[in-house]
Amino acid sequence: MQTLYITCPLLSMIWTLGDFNSVYLLTGGGPADLTHVLATLGIRYLRLDQLSLAMASIVCALPLVLPLIYFMMKRLSR
Numbered sequence: 248m249q250t251l252y253i254t255c256p257l258l259s260m261i262w263t264l265g266d267f268n269s270v271y272l273l274t275g276g277g278p279a280d281l282t283h284v285l286a287t288l289g290i291r292y293l294r295l296d297q298l299s300l301a302m303a304s305i306v307c308a309l310p311l312v313l314p315l316i317y318f319m320m321k322r323l324s325r
Contacts, residue, residue: 253322257315 267286274282285308292301
């Protein structure tokens with residue numbers, strides 16, 4: 248049961264960081280561009296021809312996601 252309590256929130260966090268479809272299709276950035284996750288923020292900067300900001304917004308998720316993936320793989324391999 249303990250692994251379930253750890254696995255579900257970690258997977259939810261990983262999927263939420265890259266959840267492009269739900270946020271973009273439902274709000275498109277929302278009123279006054281206030282509803283963004285990192286994936287939609289990257290697309291917004293690409294549309295504004297700000298490639299450096301787009302890459303930074305997408306790459307900044309890596310330090311958050313990689314340790315979570317490592318922890319999940321270590322935890323599930325037991």
